[in-house]
Amino acid sequence: MDTPPARATLKDVAQHAGVSTAAVSQALNDRGSMRPETRERILEAAAALGYAPDRFAAALRRGRTMSIGYVSTGPGPGADEGHTARATMRQLNSLVDVAAEHGYTVTVIPADRPDLLGAARVDAVYAPTAEANAPALSEAAARGIPIITTDVRVPAAAGTWIRTGYAAATTAALDHLRDSGCERVGFLTEAGGLAHGRIGEQAYLEWCLTHRQDPAIVRVRRGRPELTGPVRELMQAGADGVFSFYQEGPELFLGLSRTDLVLPRDLQVVALCVYDCDLNDRLGVTHVCVHPDAGPRLLLPALAAALAGGPALPTPLVLPWELVPGATTRPAARRGDRAQAKSP
Structure with a gap:
């Protein structure tokens, strides 16, 4: 079996270029002051010998572990x-x-x-x-x-x-539903979920306070196969729009498609999307996409x-993060136009 060639060292480069190892280190790390032709000669010597710095050894010398x-x-x-x-x-x-x-x-x-x-x-x-x-x-x-x-x-x-971006994306989704004509926006979230669920719920509560809307929150245990009950519960509370922090768009869309609800005529929906935003696009689900x-x-x-x-x-x-409008919400009116349309 052939013995692999020995790895070139800093000393090998120094000997090949006719300089000190300190000069080689300065040239390779672009430090110190030396004549351009000397730096070039050192770089050519390193390339000719196939020298590659041992980053792990260098890190250990600096007290790092990589x-x-x-x-x-x-x-x-x-x-x-x-x-x-x-x-x-x-x-x-x-x-x-x-x-x-x-x-x-x-x-x-x-x-x-x-x-x-x-x-x-x-x-x-x-x-x-x-x-x-x-x-x-x-x-x-x-x-x-x-x-x-x-x-x-x-x-x-x-x-x-x-x-x-969970908080900012939540606020953008709620604003989009409001600008699409919703009078009361409900919030669907997971019971006992991950920390980001609390971030989204807090953003929803702050949004409700700003817009003087009573919160309407339904918490669902993940894996629940039927969404009709939770969505109906929000609608019975007066919600005509839902932001789902619980289900990603495809599952939410398929769940609601088995009901007698027509989106967005009967209910407007925006879903949180964390992983499969392309499928939301193909289904036409309005969503906010974050990228943890x-x-x-x-x-x-x-x-x-x-x-x-x-x-x-x-x-x-x-x-x-980004908001991607789809067919589950109506086109959002400009806020000035909406305010003018609602004024007596």
């Missing part, structure tokens, strides 16, 4: 375990894929096992579903490990947080730069 801790949480009381597990795996898979692109590994740490942080040796902890008081986050802060949360504010000195899985792709470049001594992490990091 690993990110993923703080894992279980389902809350009353939450659907399968749904929570799927959401967690999407977040984790997204982090693993993007971390690998930047040369990082991922270590999973249960939120209630702060004792594992010492042995894990991570450069930062990413906690997309953890509460602010999770023991693992408190331990990370005590150890000076940067913390990244989702929709949970952390001091800039402790790390950063990612704003998913995009958090790692937004985070990793800034985190890698900060850990390498660059600018501090910006706070917050804001994820995109």
